[in-house]
Amino acid sequence: MKKQWQKVVRLALVASLCMVPCGAGADEKPAAKEKKTRLQIEGSTTVGPIAKAFVAVFARKYKDVSITVKETGSGSGAAALIDGRCHIATMSRFMKPKEFKKAVENGVMPVAHVVAMDGVCVIVHPSNPVKALSIEQVRKIYKGEITNWKQLGGVDRKIVAISRDTSSGTYETFHKLLMKKQKMAKSVEYIAHNEQGRNRVKTTTGAISYVGLGFVDKSVKALKIGGVMPTRKTIASGKYPVSRPLFMFTNGYPKLGSTVHAFVTFHLTERGQEVIEAKGFVPLTNY
């Protein structure tokens, strides 16, 4: 009895050993045949629309690539790249030292590709007579020191300060460049997307919020900050005080000729620059 069992076990072992290489071989073959490269992109809700527009052009050009773009915020884009869950992390800020450290510990070497420039525009309801604010005034609004538009030469109306949630890249740029890293008042409301911010301002007469240049349209009014109107020119030249580069991060510099390489250098092509301009951002060659 015992011997028979041993025989069975041994047979099973041999069989499973045979199966392993066969299985692996079988797995590789269809992948090579289909050539369907999967590309995962995750991160900023500001850079997301650029990535999505790139994908739309890419889909026509590279039929064998399937690309998914997730818009979850710069922080989670970085986290995804660190964990190896995505190929490209779109970010509206540079990686933090902490994130870099974690990446290197995980064997990921983040490489930054600047794809476009963006200005964080401060927007208000179109009926608001206030046209310009200084950096100081914006900071005081978000710190809760200025609470009525009357104090800024507007009508007697309470200010509803709306901010992006604290993990978004837009928040971090705003927090660093306009707030000088000071804490916001507790009465500040938080929203999760640029579009949501624009919609809130559109429907709330006393609201103030901030969005990327690409999200400013006729339904809201962008303010002059420090006497400079946010336009493509002032942002690209650095005159506008709240402008920033937009990044795509990859793990190491992508292999030349690979799909990832083509994607992160797409902004250099004529078509890529048209796409960036169409989305309301500023292409790099305008310098």
Add this chain to the structure above:
Amino acid sequence: MPNIARQTGDVSAAVDFDRPLLLTPGEDLAGYLTAAAGKTLLLLITCASVLAVILIFVFIAREAWPFLVGGNVGKLLGSTEWFPTAEPAEFGALAMLAGSLYITAGALIIAVPIGLSAAVFLSDIVPFRLRQIIKPIIELLAAIPSVAYGFFAVLVLSPWMQKNLGLPSGTNALNCSLILAIMAIPTIISIAEDALTSAGRELREGSYAIGATRAETLIKVVIPAAHSGIIAAVILGMMRAIGETMVVLMASGNATQVPSPWWNITQSVRTMTAIIAGDMGETVKGSEHYHCLFAIGFLLLVFTFMLNLVGEYFLARARRARGGAE
């Protein structure tokens, strides 16, 4: 007579006289094994959902543990300073606790009177045929997905409040409470109406027989008799409100503050569910922020668990009372 004769004839034809009365040992064993296997399978399936509950509890507790033992609990429950990405980060969730409390209390203040009045109306006053039409429509309210309510709150109710109530911001605790009340009402009506109906016809007739009016019967006899079921209805409605996420994320405004003065519910608040849903997607796994969100989730879980227990207790009491009356 001929009918019966045919029936008996059929029965005798259906009996298989060739079949041996005793099963063979093989058949016996097979039958036993099939029964045992079936029982085990069903037990496993049933255990799976119990196991899921336990696993969720364990998972959340495990992820919350590093934060809870870090000595931050006092701050979590006692401070309103919520700056998770500042340096140094501060995790005071008191404002979120208060936000959940405000919104739930607000929703109940609106939903309970409406829900109970409607339940009384449906169980005792409305003609039966009308009730058969109204009740399914009310229960349909519970089937609408919460994101649809959220859109309604943001796109319709919020601008309306700004225009007609003169509020600076339409996404606030009041807006949120209103929507949550609408969501809790079907639960309250449905369960309270069941409790009121099952108080029984004898009770009502007894009351009328000693000369009570309909109003007296309802207020002094029927409602007290059904109080366990009514309390259960309120608690289950409350659970619907406290656990709701999508609506509060969209309609509450998400300002991390305790309204001041305290009665001003037209200010924006943020709830425990909203902070978890809003921040969880973007925190770095394993960071203090991440564990803190789990700690808040753990609080919420304990909260709803206790509410559920209390609700079950009253439901069981209502059931027992009903059994006694019959």
